[in-house]
Amino acid sequence: MIAMVSARNVNGKRVFPGGGKELTRRIACRDAWDVRHRLSVQGPLDLDLTLTCGQAFRWRRAPGGWSGVIGASEIRVAIEGGALVVTEELGDRLAPAAIARYFRLDEDPRIHLEHAPALLAIPGFESLLGLRILRQDSWETLASFVCSAAANIRKITACVEAMAERWGEAIEGSERRTFPGPERIARLRERDLRAAGLGFRAPYLLAASRRIASGSPPWSWETLRTMSLDQARASLDRVEGVGPKIADCVLLFGLDRLEAYPVDRWIRRATLELASRRRARDEELLLWAARLGPGRGYLQQILFHLRRTSGPLPPLPRAQAPEKRSARAKTRPASGASTLLVFAKAPVPGKVKTRLVPPLSHAEAAEVARACLETTLTRFAPAGARRTLLLDGVPDRELRALCRSEGVTIERQSRGDLGARLRAAFRGRRGSVLAIGSDSPTLDPARIEEAASTLAAHDVVLGPAEDGGYYLIGVRRAAATERLFRDIPWSTRDVARVTLERARSLGLAVHLLPAWYDVDDPESLRRAIEDARGTEPALARSLAPLLEKLTPKTA
Numbered sequence: 001m002i003a004m005v006s007a008r009n010v011n012g013k014r015v016f017p018g019g020g021k022e023l024t025r026r027i028a029c030r031d032a033w034d035v036r037h038r039l040s041v042q043g044p045l046d047l048d049l050t051l052t053c054g055q056a057f058r059w060r061r062a063p064g065g066w067s068g069v070i071g072a073s074e075i076r077v078a079i080e081g082g083a084l085v086v087t088e089e090l091g092d093r094l095a096p097a098a099i100a101r102y103f104r105l106d107e108d109p110r111i112h113l114e115h116a117p118a119l120l121a122i123p124g125f126e127s128l129l130g131l132r133i134l135r136q137d138s139w140e141t142l143a144s145f146v147c148s149a150a151a152n153i154r155k156i157t158a159c160v161e162a163m164a165e166r167w168g169e170a171i172e173g174s175e176r177r178t179f180p181g182p183e184r185i186a187r188l189r190e191r192d193l194r195a196a197g198l199g200f201r202a203p204y205l206l207a208a209s210r211r212i213a214s215g216s217p218p219w220s221w222e223t224l225r226t227m228s229l230d231q232a233r234a235s236l237d238r239v240e241g242v243g244p245k246i247a248d249c250v251l252l253f254g255l256d257r258l259e260a261y262p263v264d265r266w267i268r269r270a271t272l273e274l275a276s277r278r279r280a281r282d283e284e285l286l287l288w289a290a291r292l293g294p295g296r297g298y299l300q301q302i303l304f305h306l307r308r309t310s311g312p313l314p315p316l317p318r319a320q321a322p323e324k325r326s327a328r329a330k331t332r333p334a335s336g337a338s339t340l341l342v343f344a345k346a347p348v349p350g351k352v353k354t355r356l357v358p359p360l361s362h363a364e365a366a367e368v369a370r371a372c373l374e375t376t377l378t379r380f381a382p383a384g385a386r387r388t389l390l391l392d393g394v395p396d397r398e399l400r401a402l403c404r405s406e407g408v409t410i411e412r413q414s415r416g417d418l419g420a421r422l423r424a425a426f427r428g429r430r431g432s433v434l435a436i437g438s439d440s441p442t443l444d445p446a447r448i449e450e451a452a453s454t455l456a457a458h459d460v461v462l463g464p465a466e467d468g469g470y471y472l473i474g475v476r477r478a479a480a481t482e483r484l485f486r487d488i489p490w491s492t493r494d495v496a497r498v499t500l501e502r503a504r505s506l507g508l509a510v511h512l513l514p515a516w517y518d519v520d521d522p523e524s525l526r527r528a529i530e531d532a533r534g535t536e537p538a539l540a541r542s543l544a545p546l547l548e549k550l551t552p553k554t555a
Helices: 047-052 096-102 109-113 117-121 138-146 153-167 182-186 190-195 199-214 221-226 229-237 244-254 265-274 282-292 296-310 327-331 362-379 397-406 418-426 445-454 478-484 495-505 522-535 537-550
Strands: 002-004 008-010 013-015 037-039 059-062 065-070 073-080 083-091 339-345 386-392 408-412 433-437 460-464 470-475 510-512
Touching: 037 096, 047 065, 047 073, 065 083, 083 096, 109 117, 109 296, 117 296, 138 153, 138 182, 138 199, 138 221, 138 244, 153 182, 182 199, 190 199, 221 229, 229 244, 229 522, 244 296, 244 522, 265 282, 265 296, 282 296, 282 445, 339 362, 339 418, 362 397, 362 537, 397 408, 418 433, 418 478, 433 445, 445 460, 445 470, 460 495, 470 478, 470 495, 478 495, 495 510, 522 537
Parallel strands: 339 386, 339 433, 386 408, 460 510
Antiparallel strands: 002 037, 008 013, 037 083, 059 065, 065 073, 073 083, 433 470, 460 470
């Protein structure tokens, strides 16, 4: 329920109905509206924690509460009797419902513990559940976090306020100003932003604002809210100055994507400790964090605060198995997939990635193939699944050593077309089986986990490639492949479509993954290098020297 209580002036004093007292001293501004909203709150609310945790940078402590800028309004808020009270409002009027939405007052934060009740055992965790993830303006959030590189909260706040003071619009009756939109920032020069204190961050924010303001290619915040998390993250990663952590911060704080889980040094430490790991790649941490459920972004903020202020966290208990299990169940892997097969060719010059020649040499094309294969073997490891490399060719010493270190067995591919090789590879394997190639090293590992888990409820999982083939196929029972992989027009753009039709004609339940691309020509290699900068830096560094050759020469 939302109620609004108005005050009236009596002998120069503000008097509220029922004899209530004003919660704060008046803002020293003659144009303050004489309004007061009382907004009911679902669950706990801690304003101090919410507004100091590093998600928003336009709030200041004020007598009896907090003062902040939302859009073209400055409001002053406080807590009274478990409700959020708006004691002053300047500039554009904000509807009470809009304020409630901004503070997420209709959502009890405790719902996010549904998938992670074990977190309550961490000392101090429950007392922080009054923290709220604000629903902030998307552009302001992106700009703020571009300013976060090598900066603390005080520095970010200084940069944000400096931009508002210089280029924001006036807020009627207030000394503060709105945050400038991307169109306004895009018209500036780099030295203007440097003068505002942004330093080395200036060119990145300028490039981001121009990318968004130009509309070429079209930019839609609403699309980022509705597309898959991987697609949204990839779109943000393409903005200059936005890496994986900033992209996830924008998704979480500016796009209401509570499944985003930003990983910085504090969250890396916290997640490693909770997972009882000494070290892991960020991608592995994200996969582990998925166990916390769809509200893990909210839980991340509490973990961030705890780790930063209270030190190391205790490990979470491992998921307990049912008391009664059959002997067969005891030997099954924890993942939804029993086996992951990786199909690849030995990286021999002249035998692999020949569509990259020219502009690359055969030796360079082979190095691309090796880098893609090595990344595939280290990046994709579904929990509990046995991994086997199905190799066309002879493994060299380097590849054998990598497979040993990764716990991957090596088998030779059989002869015949792809259908015959797939049938032979799947034949006789127990449990569910996934097969991938080595041509999609920038695929999000979460897609592999999704494929593995979905086989518990589907007969077939298919990851279509943008060229008409597929980057992944999996079956719940290997025997299904004897009919599934026959009479498919291999090496055409119809492979995925015909395979899908065949599966459905056989009465098999199919789960489709989002489409992704293979690295098999200069254009897709350039794309992979760009994508890898944020997700697989080692891959990007190994392939970056080839970019000059991949760039068409102009006359």
